[in-house]
Amino acid sequence: MAKEFIVTPWNVSGDVDYKRLINEFGIKEIDGPLLKRIKKITGELHPFLRRNIFFAHRDLNWILDEYEKGNKFFLYTGRAPSGHTHLGHLVPWIFTKWIQEKFNVNLWFQFPDEEKFLFKENLTLKDTEKYTYENMLDVIAVGFDPKKTKFLIDTKNANLMYKEALKVAKKINFSNVKAAFGLNNESNIGIIFYTAMQAVPAFLPSVLAKKNIPCLIPHAVDQDPHFRLSRDVVGKLGYYKPASIQCRFLPALQGSSGKMSASMEKTAIYTVDNEKIVAKKINKYAFSGGRDTIEEHRRLGGIPEKDIAYQWLNFFEEDDKKLVKIYHDYKSGKLLSGELKAILIDKINNMLKKHQKNREKAKKQLDKFIIKG
Ligand code: TRP
Numbered sequence: 001m002a003k004e005f006i007v008t009p010w011n012v013s014g015d016v017d018y019k020r021l022i023n024e025f026g027i028k029e030i031d032g033p034l035l036k037r038i039k040k041i042t043g044e045l046h047p048f049l050r051r052n053i054f055f056a057h058r059d060l061n062w063i064l065d066e067y068e069k070g071n072k073f074f075l076y077t078g079r080a081p082s083g084h085t086h087l088g089h090l091v092p093w094i095f096t097k098w099i100q101e102k103f104n105v106n107l108w109f110q111f112p113d114e115e116k117f118l119f120k121e122n123l124t125l126k127d128t129e130k131y132t133y134e135n136m137l138d139v140i141a142v143g144f145d146p147k148k149t150k151f152l153i154d155t156k157n158a159n160l161m162y163k164e165a166l167k168v169a170k171k172i173n174f175s176n177v178k179a180a181f182g183l184n185n186e187s188n189i190g191i192i193f194y195t196a197m198q199a200v201p202a203f204l205p206s207v208l209a210k211k212n213i214p215c216l217i218p219h220a221v222d223q224d225p226h227f228r229l230s231r232d233v234v235g236k237l238g239y240y241k242p243a244s245i246q247c248r249f250l251p252a253l254q255g256s257s258g259k260m261s262a263s264m265e266k267t268a269i270y271t272v273d274n275e276k277i278v279a280k281k282i283n284k285y286a287f288s289g290g291r292d293t294i295e296e297h298r299r300l301g302g303i304p305e306k307d308i309a310y311q312w313l314n315f316f317e318e319d320d321k322k323l324v325k326i327y328h329d330y331k332s333g334k335l336l337s338g339e340l341k342a343i344l345i346d347k348i349n350n351m352l353k354k355h356q357k358n359r360e361k362a363k364k365q366l367d368k369f370i371i372k373g
Helices: 017-027 032-042 060-068 087-103 115-119 125-141 158-169 173-182 190-200 204-209 219-237 275-285 294-300 307-318 321-333 335-364
Strands: 005-008 011-014 054-058 074-078 107-111 149-153 214-221 243-247
Touching: 005 219, 017 054, 017 219, 032 060, 032 087, 054 219, 060 243, 074 087, 074 190, 087 107, 087 125, 087 214, 087 243, 087 307, 107 190, 107 275, 115 125, 115 190, 125 335, 158 190, 158 204, 158 219, 173 190, 173 219, 190 204, 190 219, 214 219, 219 243, 275 335, 307 321, 307 335, 321 335
Parallel strands: 074 107, 074 214, 107 149, 214 243
Antiparallel strands: 005 011, 054 243
8 A cells, every 4th residue: 555645835744755746746757858958058967956856847848948949937936934944945945046047047035924824823923024034044145146036025025916916816716725735614714815925926027027927936846736726827817837846855854755844843954053953963863774783784784765864965965976985885884874974964064154154144135135115
């Protein structure tokens, strides 16, 4: 019997079977020919593409067709503030930055500061306001071009967004939303409306420019239900249906291929964590694919496929050669579990050191990203 798992924008649990997800969601695999096509334009492939971390899409070939005709797309992605940013959140942003650079395109980044307020019992609007600020610093720290990037904050930019959201909402009925998100009659009515707000940035730039511009949405695969619903609606409103490129989840430190949830407070690694905390979390919680004793480990070797430190290096160690060597050393028993964790700790701390520096500088750059009025 197939193992059970759940993937919706608000609940990811169980062992995610990505092959099955492709069928259930009706998305397309990113295959060899498509990778080749991207490489022709970008010159090289980002490790997230080489390693199949970005693994699925909708209409990506169409986006490339238009791009090659000179019809540039804009990027759209987002983050619903509910807590500090963790490493899993960075994955689609790092990739989005790469696309922005390689294709030289604009990005609209949405901060739906009402979303998690509506979904989480104990989260106040004051909390989400605070985390909107904190999360914006992280997004800026990733290195987006301030001249080509705009932040849309739902409660602050409601004047731009609300009219457009109404047009979307009018074309989606309750049973569609219920089915797509697994809602029931006890779900609050804000939740039912919310997906209309998430649809807006996919065509708002076209509204403002008074011309149709293709849209590409990089996102983690759990967000697909939103766009599955809104693609048709956006089309019916007379705009291009947004295309998407979708990634897997960074696994939780404790293992399981579910999403690393910000609510797993103790074990997620946040961009604001210091070196000691990073080392402690990885040493204490990272699920090991090593053996029970050193003797056994040397004899049988570790299991990289099960080892979270290795899995994380697969996301964050960009050097293929280094990664392959780590894989073989671990599998052969030459590299011990503690040593593997030490490599990861070093990698993450280096990454965060740079990120935290950028994050400090970001405080002075906010103005360049936020839409006034
Ligand atoms: N719903 C997303 C979250 O929970 C936030 C978001 C808004 C988003 N618009 C998006 C994510 C577009 C990806 C793409 O964080």
